[in-house]
Amino acid sequence: MFTKILIANRGEIACRVAATARRMGIQTVAVYSEADAGARHVAECDEAVLLGPAPAKESYLCADKIIAVALATGAQAIHPGYGFLSENEDFAEACAQAGLVFIGPPASSIRAMGSKSAAKQLMEEAGVPLVPGYHGDNQDPAFLQQQADAIGYPVLLKASAGGGGKGMRVVEKSEDFGAALASCKREAINSFGDDKVLVEKYLTRPRHIEIQVFADTHGECVYLFERDCSVQRRHQKVLEEAPAPGMTAERRQAMGAAAVAAAKAVGYVGAGTVEFIANQDGSFYFMEMNTRLQVEHPVTEMITGTDLVEWQLRVAAGQPLPLKQAQLAIHGHAIEARVYAENPEKGFLPAIGTLRHMRTPAAVAFELGGTPGVAPAAVRVDAGVREGDAISPFYDPMIAKLIVWGADRSQALARMAQALAEFHIVGLATNIAFLKRLVEGEAFATADLDTGLIERHQATLFPPARAVPAGALALAAMALVAEEQAAAQGAAPHPADPFGMAHGWRMNSHYRRALRFSDEHKDYQATLVYRPHGWDFVLGGLELPLRLSARQDHDFSIQLGEAAMHGTVLRDGEQFHVFSGGRHFTLAYNDPMAHAGETEAEGGRLTAPMPGKVVAVLAAKGQAVKKGDALVIMEAMKMEHTIAAPADGVVEELLYQVGDQVADGAPLIAFKTE
Incomplete structure (x- = not known):
């Protein structure tokens, strides 16, 4: 076994x-x-070495630097993680030439499966069913469009060297093909250094089911069952679960056998995933093989009681697989939710900022490698960040993976909903509330799954904004009062000094204090009446007695009228974040004494939605354009964002050119409406 390894990831x-x-x-x-x-990963390792500047191509993608660090530190092997160099055959070969063990498959296996088109040709020869499409080398745009026209729309354009949803476009009609192909190729070359694409028939209501395979150097290969990864946005997975709902034993065995055959066909070693696209009738087609560990591997670990990273290390060291196929069995059900710094209500735009507060659900022990399901509950959080860390524009904005286990799918669903309610983040936008709606929604709860689930259920997953309930406003008011009382007590020279108290005392009357809060949609004006043994809370003409039952740090228990409620309240500048009843309310406090609270900038301007780089300018100075015409394309966090004309008008000036870096909110174009 190795004594020291280098981790070439973050x-x-x-x-x-x-x-x-x-x-x-x-x-x-x-x-x-x-x-x-x-x-965090720097702090958790025994040694750490700087690679270079923030851009991945100058740091995490510098294979020669990484190998040099491994040799200099005495590491015997390199674990590539996923992303970056994990599926780079040149890197795997360079490791071998340097006398280092690449903790992954042989370079030949990566090469065979690294090209989606080559892999499909290999699978076709092996008799694995394929989706109708063109997977060849001819990349002439006119030829590719002819192929798409012959296949029939809709078609899916996919980067041949791609993964993670990058370089993928659905084309609904022939006239849209050219623009989609150009965009797909730009994203592919930026993400993978290869703009080759393949064209496939786009199936309606398909499910994305993948098989975890594992092979050793002794000729053994097993499959650790399946994962359903159908719930996606922008072709990127949002929720994953194992086993796949509705999977029959016969189909599981058939898909598992096909996956093992695919792995053996390329002399595979280590952890890999064979991905299939499945119709609702149960038929399935090979999509691709990911020659690495997958982001969603924890759900497989949960239902099989294995540690796949430990398996990777043992197999890379030449040891046999820890278990045979007959020893593997499914225990219970596991679900993983990817917690991202992003704004689902704004097209899932990635967010950047500092994690000013991060409280994760209490982890419940689940011993990997032991017997699954021994504990009455299983909750796991895999995070690469801590409270106080920043989410930067340079890398994927995933904050953490939340994984739960249950004796069955119903129990796992309930635990996931509860765990999401306990996941509190302040400092940037997240998808936590969206994930909770998704998990609790009828479609996911009833396993009515397909890759278009989110698009099909836009109305329920993105409901109209609701008014903040009185209880949440009362919790914010209690947090404000508690903060003021603590500050007054600490500042007063004598605790008995009445002028140093913040209890709202008045002679022969009661102090009536106006409190003004607002969210993105509405202003709220409440009144807090200070009484000798509590308060009255007045909102919308309704006056209710308010009592503080208990408080511990940021957690408050209150009695509002006849209702008892509990919540966590965190203040970030002039904003109060109230977590209560599984919901997160962000309230701006309008303090008349401090003149706090600033209005947001006008929407609809031709500004950068986030920091990034201009990759295409599609309009010229003086050009007349129509509403909705694409003007500028930006690339940020490995995704393209199109800036469109807000109305009919004329482009007066282009403020940036291709290749320019732009800041969040920077004006991109001077535009005059007609």
């Missing part, structure tokens, strides 16, 4: 590998960019 996967290696008595070396100098 974030939660680097932390996960470090934790498993530590448990196995293996020392770890972290590498990091300048942006990650204070990152």
